[in-house]
Amino acid sequence: MPRFFKEGKLPFSPWHLLLMPLALIFVLPLVQMLLTSFMSSAEINQFPPKLIPTSLHLEGYRHLFSETPALRWFVNTVIVSSIAVVSHLALCSMAGYGFARLKFAGRGIAFVLILATVMIPIQLLMIPTYLMFARIGIVDTLAAAYVPWLASAFGIFLMRQFFLGLPAELEEAALIDGAGQWRTFRSIVLPLAKPALTTLAIITLLWSWNDLLWPLVAISDDHRFTLQVGLANFQGMRRTEWSQLMAGNVLATMPLILAFLFAQRKFIATMTFTGIKG
Amino acid sequence: MALTFAATPRTQVASFKKGPRGRAARRNLTGWAFAGPATLIVIGLSIFPAVWAFFISRAKWNGIAPATQVGWRNYQLLVKDPDMIAATKHTLLLTALFVPGSIILGIVIAIALNQKIRLIGFYRTCIFVPYVASAAATGILAGFVFNPQFGVANDVLRHLGLPQQQFLENPHQAIYIICLIALWGEVGFTTVIYLAALQDIPRDLVEAARMDGASPWRVFRHVTLPELRPVTVFAAIWQTITAMQLFDLIYTTTRGGPLNSTQTIVYYIYELAFQTQRLGYGAAAAYLLFIVTLLLSLLVIWYSRRRGSEVF
Numbered sequence: 001m002p003r004f005f006k007e008g009k010l011p012f013s014p015w016h017l018l019l020m021p022l023a024l025i026f027v028l029p030l031v032q033m034l035l036t037s038f039m040s041s042a043e044i045n046q047f048p049p050k051l052i053p054t055s056l057h058l059e060g061y062r063h064l065f066s067e068t069p070a071l072r073w074f075v076n077t078v079i080v081s082s083i084a085v086v087s088h089l090a091l092c093s094m095a096g097y098g099f100a101r102l103k104f105a106g107r108g109i110a111f112v113l114i115l116a117t118v119m120i121p122i123q124l125l126m127i128p129t130y131l132m133f134a135r136i137g138i139v140d141t142l143a144a145a146y147v148p149w150l151a152s153a154f155g156i157f158l159m160r161q162f163f164l165g166l167p168a169e170l171e172e173a174a175l176i177d178g179a180g181q182w183r184t185f186r187s188i189v190l191p192l193a194k195p196a197l198t199t200l201a202i203i204t205l206l207w208s209w210n211d212l213l214w215p216l217v218a219i220s221d222d223h224r225f226t227l228q229v230g231l232a233n234f235q236g237m238r239r240t241e242w243s244q245l246m247a248g249n250v251l252a253t254m255p256l257i258l259a260f261l262f263a264q265r266k267f268i269a270t271m272t273f274t275g276i277k278g
Numbered sequence: 279m280a281l282t283f284a285a286t287p288r289t290q291v292a293s294f295k296k297g298p299r300g301r302a303a304r305r306n307l308t309g310w311a312f313a314g315p316a317t318l319i320v321i322g323l324s325i326f327p328a329v330w331a332f333f334i335s336r337a338k339w340n341g342i343a344p345a346t347q348v349g350w351r352n353y354q355l356l357v358k359d360p361d362m363i364a365a366t367k368h369t370l371l372l373t374a375l376f377v378p379g380s381i382i383l384g385i386v387i388a389i390a391l392n393q394k395i396r397l398i399g400f401y402r403t404c405i406f407v408p409y410v411a412s413a414a415a416t417g418i419l420a421g422f423v424f425n426p427q428f429g430v431a432n433d434v435l436r437h438l439g440l441p442q443q444q445f446l447e448n449p450h451q452a453i454y455i456i457c458l459i460a461l462w463g464e465v466g467f468t469t470v471i472y473l474a475a476l477q478d479i480p481r482d483l484v485e486a487a488r489m490d491g492a493s494p495w496r497v498f499r500h501v502t503l504p505e506l507r508p509v510t511v512f513a514a515i516w517q518t519i520t521a522m523q524l525f526d527l528i529y530t531t532t533r534g535g536p537l538n539s540t541q542t543i544v545y546y547i548y549e550l551a552f553q554t555q556r557l558g559y560g561a562a563a564a565y566l567l568f569i570v571t572l573l574l575s576l577l578v579i580w581y582s583r584r585r586g587s588e589v590f
Contacts, residue, residue: 013395022387023404026462030407032430033419047428048436095316104309110317117324121523121571123544124564127334127551128327131341148323151316181308210412212526213544217552228414232530235418245418253411260410264403271409271470 030257037061037246044242060243064251067244069223073230074251076142077209080226084149084208085201091151092200093193096159097185101168111160114153126217133218144218145226149208155200158273162196163189195269202263202270209256227252335561345558352562362563364538365546366570368453372542373521373574375457376464380517381510383461384468389498391469392476409466417530420459421446449539452532456540460527464520468513475509476502511582515575522571543567 032051036044037060039053064070098104099111129148133139138147166189174184190197212228219225225233231248238244260267335352339345356362391402408416424431424445432442446452479502487497525544528534534541534549543563551560 013393015390015393015395016397018386019390019397019401022390023401026408026466027404029419029423029430029462030411032423036422045428048433049428049430091316091319095313098309098312102305102309102312104306104313106306107309107313110313110321113325114317114320117320117328119568119572119575120324120328121519121564121568123523123525123547124331124561124568125324125327127557127561127564128330129323130552131330131557132327151319153320153324156316156320181312185312206410210414210526212412212414212529213548216529217548228412228526231418232414232526235421235530236533239421242422246422249415249418252415256410256412257407260407261403264406267410268402268406268470271406271467272474274467 030253033246033249033253036242037250039243041241041243057243060247063241064244064247068230068234068248069225070227070230070248070251072223073225073227076145076224077227077252079142080146080149080215081205081208083146085204087146087150088152088155088200088204089197092155093159093190093197094185095151095156096161097163097189099156099160100163101171102181114156117153118157122213126214130217140219140221140224142219142224145211145215145224146208148214149204149211152204155204158200159193159196162193166192198266199270199273202267203274205259206256206270331561331564334558335565337558339558340555341557342555348558352559353566356559356562356566361538361541361546362543362566365541365543368540369522369524369542369544372453372457372460372524373518375454376460376521376524377514377517379457379461380465380468381513383465384472384513385506387465387469388472388476389502391473405469406466408463409470411463413460413463413526414530416459416463417527420455420527421531424455446531447536449535449537452536452540456524456527456531459531460521460524463527464517468517471509471513472506475506479505507582507585511578514578514582518574518578519571522567522574543570 035051035053038056038058039050040057040059043050043053043057099107130139133144133147138144170188170192171184174188175181179187210228211226212232215226215229216232219229222230222233227248231245231252234248235245334345336347336349337345338348338352387405391398391405411419423429426432426442426444426447429445431445435442443451445455483501483505484497487501492500523544524542525548528540528542528545529548532540534545544567547560547563547567550556550563
């Protein structure tokens, strides 16, 4: 890498002068969110703002849970995201394997159609999808939120790319030994696909957990909301209840932030992969 | 739907002629057993609704009363609709600020994070964390930080001796603040892909240029930047799509206000279809959005091809 500055004048690398303020700008708002969720309303509504709460106030969380079904929203989000991840792993790895290894009539056209769908924006799909779901009677149920997440073109593509890069000898040996296609897939191929499956799981978790527009459109019963929808609507009604809003925000973001902190390397690999293969 | 596809292209079937007919049928069955479920879901939830959306876009319909066919009238009205024109302007302004912003910031931060200095792990973690937070939560948090009465942003301005601002409540500032918030949430992504690309640049290339006496700036300009071009093309397209489809942040900050100053195409479509039940008109607006996004992406690809970069 090029060095922009000659070292030696400062006791530390000049890059710190850029990185330290940047790092703080990126992380401090989240820290403030966490700290504010433990403040009383009186503490929040003052200027200049305080960063550290005087003592641990839990009223934000208490009011949030008593005035909204936030716990229900949390459970709903966990259900939707879990179904999304499990289904993505199962269906997209199967399809990816099918498109990479198996020869069958219609494979080419089906794959081209799947690739073409990547360009279609959700905004174009939401009106007819809503009407379609209304007709089969799943609007306003959790199914409306998770059915679009059962599989995705991105997932199929990701898994197919991975399997194309995998040497086929092992599978061929297993097939010759008389293992069926399904058994070969289950016991030989899938264990080798762990890195790709991890990437797919993380990206599906991120996207499905954070999704707002579609569940907002598809669900209007507030007991079936996901966290993002519930919070967005709650915020629309109670613009100034900051301790409750921040408590809700903590609930909505902390699970993923904690997962990120614990598995940072895998998350970053996932983001990189999205960028390179996406 | 799987059955229709299984029966279609003759050329493909011909290549399976090895062995008896039964074996080909079995092979097709196995193939579709693997690929069918996901294919059915993806195509059933995108190609089929996309085609349906086109028919809806040529009708006047509130979802309840029978639809009236109006041909291209929705599209004709849309291109003259002052709200649509304003929404398009806001969307393009947002895109024009967000795409270069996230690319330049991404490159700069990635170069900084690629240095071998202390605390680098801490910096990386801090800079990537916002990307994991949902845009909805980010919007709610931004409403707090940029609150005109007691937000931190005004406190910072006060310390700097600058006048207090209304931020999201000022129609002249709101869209720029939203762009700033979007950058805060998304720069982690461009940074990560640039960082990966930087680490892929062969060391010898940079070393050789430096041995030849090139200044750090010239090395960056003539060695590093060209090596990053494929990533830049991808980032430009991906971020264009992100900016054109920005909804969550606007929904949880301004809801299109104040005075419609942050009304984007996506927000307008949402209002048309799900607040005022103008399904046909909303679908037509969605098709226009699709076409504009597609054209912008093609523009990026065309421009990058002309500059001699072969990524697509």
